[in-house]
Amino acid sequence: MFIHNFKYSLKTLFKDKILIFWTFMFPIILGTLFSLAFSNIEDSEKLKVIDIAVVDNGNVVFKNVFDSLSDEDSDDRLFNVRYVSEEEAIKLLESEKITGYVLAQVKPKVVVSNNGINETVLKYVVDEIIEYQSIVSNFLASSMHEIRLEDIQMSEFVLDIYSEVSKKMNEEVNIHDISSENLSYTMIEFYTLIAMTCLYGGIFAVVSINNTLANMSFKGARVSVSPTSKKIVILSRLLASYVIQLLGLVILFLFTIFVLDVDYGNDLSLVVLTSLVGSLAGLSLGVFVSSIFKSSENTKTSILIAFTMAGCFLSGMMGITMKYVVDSKAPILNKINPAAMITDAFYSLYYFTTRDRFWFNIISLVIFSVILIVVSIFSLRRQRYDSI
């Protein structure tokens, strides 16, 4: 009975042209458009050097990094850095001589006055350095028995070691070199594209559930009057949905990797895990929308698509700036936005060498899915309805 349902489910879902368009074709079309649009932006942005100021409050790592990024002899020159006092920095920012300034202290801070690509790049670089610093400090902590970063910075002597270690780390740890070449802020758009596809996959679950519940469709009523348990029908159909969802994702991955040159980092197994969990979130979303709302299949599909689009927009689909705005101004949105979780998981896989942020996203996605499924189960379990 399971196999029978599974087989026919695959067949019906695959042949549904509208579903296949949204989940297989649309992301590829969108990805192609992105890459066309961004190839222009990136070319024009590449040569620009960003004017910034650094208020040096004794964070050596910061100084090192900014020095190397503003090396005039380097092709990868990203910044034009001035080292100034905080008052001066504020003045420079007000007169728009600089994009922003960095307070290079124990807890570094970026101050900008606008939101744009340049500001985003600056913030990104600082994020990266902080991340890098924590790796160093972890490294030190493990090799020097629990000496905290703050303590280290106290003494001149340790400072030396610190910069020595930093240099070493630069060679040993494969932290991304921050250069205008590698700093592709369009990568995030492609990650949102994957997130979108994961969530769009929920459409298959919408259709599957709609066709299984007696209060949603007469096809569902047929299932309900048959001697086959609804549990089996639901599980087999959802498994079929999941399989097709993943297939769509595989195609998109192949397309983005081989045609659009998108880089997902080196850890393939974690990329796969993110896809599996991301698709699960999409599936749960589909199950939820389909079992909770009593409306036509089209309406439900539209709800799912609208939610996904809004989610992807907030995670930076139309520009990484949006992601920063949400991250800093309304982080709560990221807690309920699976698109942000998926995007951020890929983002942290690619940009960060530590995995804390990655796992946080994965766990968030799992929690998101479990909550939706549990809520849906109450509705799915019903056998008799007040009205059909």
Place this chain on the structure above:
Amino acid sequence: MKKVIEVSNLTKEYKSVRAVNDISFDVYEGEIVGLLGPNGSGKSTTINSILSLLSFSKGSIKIFGEEMSPNLYEVKRNIGVVFQDVAVFDELSVLENIDYFCGLYIKDKSVRKEYVEDAINLVGLLDFKKFYPKQLSGGLLRRLNIACGIAHKPKLIFLDEPTVAVDPQSRNNILDGILKLRSEGATIIYTTHYMEEVEILCDRIIIMDKGSIIASGTSDELKELANIEEKVSVHISELSDEVIEKIKSLKNVEEVNYNGDVLVVIYKKGEDNLVKLMDFLSKNKIRYDKIFSERPTLNDVFLELTGKELRD
């Protein structure tokens, strides 16, 4: 005779409407029972309550002697349902659709193959096996809908308005199919608002209106309730009020209606009413095109019982 369905005091309310109001009836093995009533009279609600799809406020339903419940798989295995709306997969062919739904009942593949063939033959879709629902006309689609519901050879079949908006050819095919299913031993519950169908098809008729059963019995038994004996219709293009008054005073005449085209004379009882009316017309030199006599219909019964027409 064995009771297949026992419905006692079934009452079902939607939020504000009492759709089924304290109805009780039994269905016996091998019968075709017709549930006849205008749209909104509660037929579908009754069927869906019997099938445990709807929760209901009062009453009990027994099928094959067992209190019906959603988990009664052994009972459900022997039930076939054709819902009022077409419910098939657009992405599957005729053959696949039937095979899919049959597969919810029959595990064995070779048995299923045979059953699916039988169902296709029964509804006459042999030439359309590979067609997709979108390619079928309304009538053929209805036939597919029926095949999907009965392919597993159930002992008890529910058909909810299976002939709505169907061309005459498909309608005949469907009615023939239903008679064939009965001859193979199935018990059938058939809902419709077409009185002609229940007259042709049903051994027993239950007439519903506004959620209640207002009469039940065989077609002949019900017609006794109509309280009229004969209805003569005459096509006349012109008729004076004076003549109409004269006709009203003829023997046995109960009621006379003239709409400028057709004269309808209703008789309560008596014999040779038609001949006597023809005599009267020729004596008065009234020319007419067509004249015929009818026995009362179920519509007349409905009219008598509710004061309104069955057809809306």
